[in-house]
Amino acid sequence: MELELILNTIARALAFSTPLLWAALGEIYTERSGVVNLGVEGMMIMGAVVGFMVGQATGLPYLALLVAALVGTLMGLAHAFISITLNANQFVSGLSLTIFGLGLSGLLGRSYVGQPLNVAMKSVTVPFLSEIPLLGPALFTDQKLLTYAGLIMAIILWFFLNYTRWGMTLRSVGESPKAADTAGIPVNQVRYLAVAFGGLMAGVAGAYLSLAYRPSWGEGMTNGMGWIALALTIFALWDPLRAIGASFLFGAFFYLSFTKLQTVIAPELLTMMPYIMTIVALTVIALGQGKRAFGAPEALGIPYQRGER
Amino acid sequence: MAVAKPSPFNPDKTPHRLTMKGISKGFPGVLANDNVSFDVRPGEVHALLGENGAGKTTLMNILYGLYQADSGSMSINGEPVQFRSPKDAMREGIGLVAQHFHLARRHSVAENIALGLKGTPLIYPVKALEQKIRTLGTSYGLAVDPKAKVWQLSPGEQQRVEILKALIQGAKILILDEPTSVLTPQEAESLFGVLRRMRAEGEAVIFISHKLDEVMEIADRITVLRKGAVVATLDKKEASPESLARHMMGKAVAPLRPKTKPPLDKAVLELNNVWVKNKRGMSALKNVSFKLRHGEILGVAGVAGNGQADLIEILTGLNQPSEGHILLEGKDCTPLGVKGLFEAGVAHIPEDRNHMGIVPSMTVAENLVLRQYRYQPFSRLGLLDWSKVTEFAQTSISDYQIATPSKETLTRLLSGGNVQKVILARELSGEPKLVVAAHPTYGLDVSATALTHDLLLKQRERGAGVLLVSEDLDELLKLSDRIAVLFAGELMGIVDASRTSREAIGLLMAGRKAQA
Numbered sequence: 042m043e044l045e046l047i048l049n050t051i052a053r054a055l056a057f058s059t060p061l062l063w064a065a066l067g068e069i070y071t072e073r074s075g076v077v078n079l080g081v082e083g084m085m086i087m088g089a090v091v092g093f094m095v096g097q098a099t100g101l102p103y104l105a106l107l108v109a110a111l112v113g114t115l116m117g118l119a120h121a122f123i124s125i126t127l128n129a130n131q132f133v134s135g136l137s138l139t140i141f142g143l144g145l146s147g148l149l150g151r152s153y154v155g156q157p158l159n160v161a162m163k164s165v166t167v168p169f170l171s172e173i174p175l176l177g178p179a180l181f182t183d184q185k186l187l188t189y190a191g192l193i194m195a196i197i198l199w200f201f202l203n204y205t206r207w208g209m210t211l212r213s214v215g216e217s218p219k220a221a222d223t224a225g226i227p228v229n230q231v232r233y234l235a236v237a238f239g240g241l242m243a244g245v246a247g248a249y250l251s252l253a254y255r256p257s258w259g260e261g262m263t264n265g266m267g268w269i270a271l272a273l274t275i276f277a278l279w280d281p282l283r284a285i286g287a288s289f290l291f292g293a294f295f296y297l298s299f300t301k302l303q304t305v306i307a308p309e310l311l312t313m314m315p316y317i318m319t320i321v322a323l324t325v326i327a328l329g330q331g332k333r334a335f336g337a338p339e340a341l342g343i344p345y346q347r348g349e350r
Numbered sequence: 351m352a353v354a355k356p357s358p359f360n361p362d363k364t365p366h367r368l369t370m371k372g373i374s375k376g377f378p379g380v381l382a383n384d385n386v387s388f389d390v391r392p393g394e395v396h397a398l399l400g401e402n403g404a405g406k407t408t409l410m411n412i413l414y415g416l417y418q419a420d421s422g423s424m425s426i427n428g429e430p431v432q433f434r435s436p437k438d439a440m441r442e443g444i445g446l447v448a449q450h451f452h453l454a455r456r457h458s459v460a461e462n463i464a465l466g467l468k469g470t471p472l473i474y475p476v477k478a479l480e481q482k483i484r485t486l487g488t489s490y491g492l493a494v495d496p497k498a499k500v501w502q503l504s505p506g507e508q509q510r511v512e513i514l515k516a517l518i519q520g521a522k523i524l525i526l527d528e529p530t531s532v533l534t535p536q537e538a539e540s541l542f543g544v545l546r547r548m549r550a551e552g553e554a555v556i557f558i559s560h561k562l563d564e565v566m567e568i569a570d571r572i573t574v575l576r577k578g579a580v581v582a583t584l585d586k587k588e589a590s591p592e593s594l595a596r597h598m599m600g601k602a603v604a605p606l607r608p609k610t611k612p613p614l615d616k617a618v619l620e621l622n623n624v625w626v627k628n629k630r631g632m633s634a635l636k637n638v639s640f641k642l643r644h645g646e647i648l649g650v651a652g653v654a655g656n657g658q659a660d661l662i663e664i665l666t667g668l669n670q671p672s673e674g675h676i677l678l679e680g681k682d683c684t685p686l687g688v689k690g691l692f693e694a695g696v697a698h699i700p701e702d703r704n705h706m707g708i709v710p711s712m713t714v715a716e717n718l719v720l721r722q723y724r725y726q727p728f729s730r731l732g733l734l735d736w737s738k739v740t741e742f743a744q745t746s747i748s749d750y751q752i753a754t755p756s757k758e759t760l761t762r763l764l765s766g767g768n769v770q771k772v773i774l775a776r777e778l779s780g781e782p783k784l785v786v787a788a789h790p791t792y793g794l795d796v797s798a799t800a801l802t803h804d805l806l807l808k809q810r811e812r813g814a815g816v817l818l819v820s821e822d823l824d825e826l827l828k829l830s831d832r833i834a835v836l837f838a839g840e841l842m843g844i845v846d847a848s849r850t851s852r853e854a855i856g857l858l859m860a861g862r863k864a865q866a
């Protein structure tokens with residue numbers, strides 16, 4: 042019984058971690074370029090509603106996913122335009138994006154509430170791996186393709202960031218835009234790309250919810266996951282690989298807050314855990330000597346203008 | 351990289367490597383470059399001189415594509431060029447070692463160098479480069495570990511990274527903007543070695559410095575800027591430190607204010623067996639004891655990082671000693687914090703002007719009362735009296751000759767010398783008992799340096815005690831009554847400034863105790 046509960050938690054935590062991971066990976070890239078986008082929640086929910094609408098209209102969930110990614114990208118570009126080109130406050134712009142997304146998605150999705158999705162993304166069972174005793178069925182049966190794609194994505198993004206020229210370019214723009222600029226790197230162009238990519242990933246994260254995880258639409262169905270993804274970005278110390286473990290952990294908390302555990306621990310306490318852990322992690326880093334090695338990108342949140350003193 | 355070959359430098363026949371013609375550039379309120387014409391020949395070190403705010407950095411930023419000139423033209427090897435970004439400038443072989451380094455501090459040395467480099471491989475971009483950095487570093491005497499993170503390096507090492515970056519990019523015109531202000535004398539000497547080698551290889555070097563002796567040592571030609579305009583371009587043979595100073599300021603340097611009386615017998619500051627732990631928990635000051643008298647300037651010498659910064663921190667309340675006592679006019683002031691020490695009459699002229707000395711995005715007037723604002727007459731019943739603030743600001747600006755468009759200008763827009771004047775005006779206005787000055791003339795031009803020296807001597811005459819920490823031995827010898835030397839956190843000895851020599855101090859700085 043206990044074992045079953047644990048295995049079940051693991052399986053559901055993995056499913057729950059998927060949208061967190063996709064969104065956080067996008068935000069990690071955004072922030073590594075030096076831009077904060079607090080609009081993750083808004084981009085996710087727009088991805089969710091548009092994904093659902095297209096999916097319902099066409100019956101093609103993967104086409105719907107593509108459109109959702111596109112919507113996320115466009116919203117990311119809007120944030121880039123406001124915070125990079127217009128040089129407005131990044132935090133205000135990001136927050137507006139969230140509020141806008143929550144509102145518009147509610148409006149767009151009004152007539153879809155309660156409808157089940159006709160053709161949802163199929164669950165997959167990984168051959169061989171699913172036969173591993175205990176963990177095999179938990180981790181490799183009845184999950185969605187996007188779950189595994191997210192894990193692979195994290196590894197690719199990690200490699201790209203740390204071991205390629207383009208990744209180095211991206212990091213330099215977030216660490217020292219001045220150094221990057223004097224090295225001939227078009228700082229704002231790179232930031233645009235990173236922010237747009239962050240939007241794309243958030244769009245996918247949202248679409249996962251409405252096309253795969255719970256193939257339906259409900260107003261506000263992201264339910265704060267965008268904010269958890271933001272906390273996750275920090276908790277993972279801006280590293281795609283660490284984001285895998287962190288998203289699993291946060292996914293577990295999120296799942297547990299809906300389970301029978303509710304009767305023992307207040308669900309609010311469980312949903313709070315990601316934030317508490319993020320604060321604890323930040324404190325530990327700040328107290329130790331790791332700030333330089335693990336801290337936020339040095340130019341995070343600071344717009345770059347050439348020649349500004 | 352270029353192999354050493356005989357210098358092709360022949361001033362009459364070789365075409366100019368670089369020509370800048372009629373360059374003008376304005377910022378709100380200032381004309382930073384005013385119709386500047388400037389050229390550099392291959393195989394030449396061309397020094398650019400001028401007071402703080404004369405427009406040297408601006409001109410170099412234009413040359414490097416960071417700023418666009420409002421008017422004027424440039425050509426390289428006789429070909430007209432136009433730079434829209436640093437990328438264009440790099441393509442034409444221009445390398446910049448900026449006044450404030452352009453390095454990503456959390457990246458490794460190799461990553462920083464790879465950043466702008468053509469032909470960097472897409473995957474594992476720094477692998478091949480690391481070896482190249484080692485080879486080139488050894489060959490030029492600029493050794494630095496390519497895997498080290500930049501934040502782990504000293505300023506001198508960071509500069510090596512900047513120079514290596516330019517060399518690896520194949521710079522044919524190397525710009526060095528005040529390169530020696532972050533270097534120890536030994537490091538400066540080895541930098542000159544590199545410059546001489548580049549000259550011998552036929553490259554062009556633009557060298558900016560406020561130290562006239564250095565300029566006389568390394569430059570072939572010297573161009574002097576004043577208020578954005580060229581006042582003279584001289585061959586080294588025709589120049590002397592005095593004539594250069596006159597060109598820069600339009601007048602000769604005033605001689606130093608004479609000391610009219612010896613220090614009093616009463617100590618203003620006394621340290622008794624003080625120990626300090628630094629942030630890593632290691633002893634940064636070990637059992638330091640000394641007395642500083644009223645009307646005395648006590649110099650503190652030492653190679654950077656031997657405890658000077660920690661000494662300043664405990665004297666200004668930024669840190670507390672782990673053991674021992676600090677007495678101010680005989681009273682124990684060890685536990686007083688920053689505010690308490692200020693109220694007790696300690697003025698602090700901090701090393702890091704822009705971070706510790708001012709709030710860069712507040713106005714000049716606000717920065718001038720940053721310490722005093724909470725006391726009479728600036729504040730009454732917790733409300734600021736802006737007319738008093740304005741009055742004080744106006745007096746300070748004229749007394750200290752702070753060159754600022756207005757008292758409402760944001761302080762970050764001022765040049766280094768003028769930022770320092772703002773700090774001096776604020777700190778010295780309250781007739782302090784003790785002045786703690788950390789590297790007060792770092793990066794300042796000749797006249798701002800002279801003004802700073804004069805103000806410190808004036809405080810001495812008034813009877814204040816002055817603790818002067820500096821890496822400039824000449825400055826210490828000129829101003830101090832006595833000089834204390836720190837090595838590895840220990841006080842190696844205190845010598846009489848009028849009876850010592852550079853060599854004697856140098857030995858103490860290297861950790862050899864004075865013979866009793």
Ligand SMILES: Nc1ncnc2c1ncn2[C@@H]1O[C@H](COP(=O)(O)OP(=O)(O)OP(=O)(O)O)[C@@H](O)[C@H]1O
Pocket residue numbers: 348349350377378380381382400401402403404405406407408409449763764765766767795
């Ligand atoms: N980005 C900027 N915005 C506004 N004003 C500027 C800017 N850059 C330079 N200035 C102004 O232009 C003038 C020239 O500055 P510049 O930095 O070129 O002087 P400098 O000769 O390099 O001085 P220093 O010896 O202190 O380095 C100064 O009055 C400065 O305040």
Ligand SMILES: [Mg+2]
Pocket residue numbers: 406407408449527
């Ligand atoms: Mg300058």
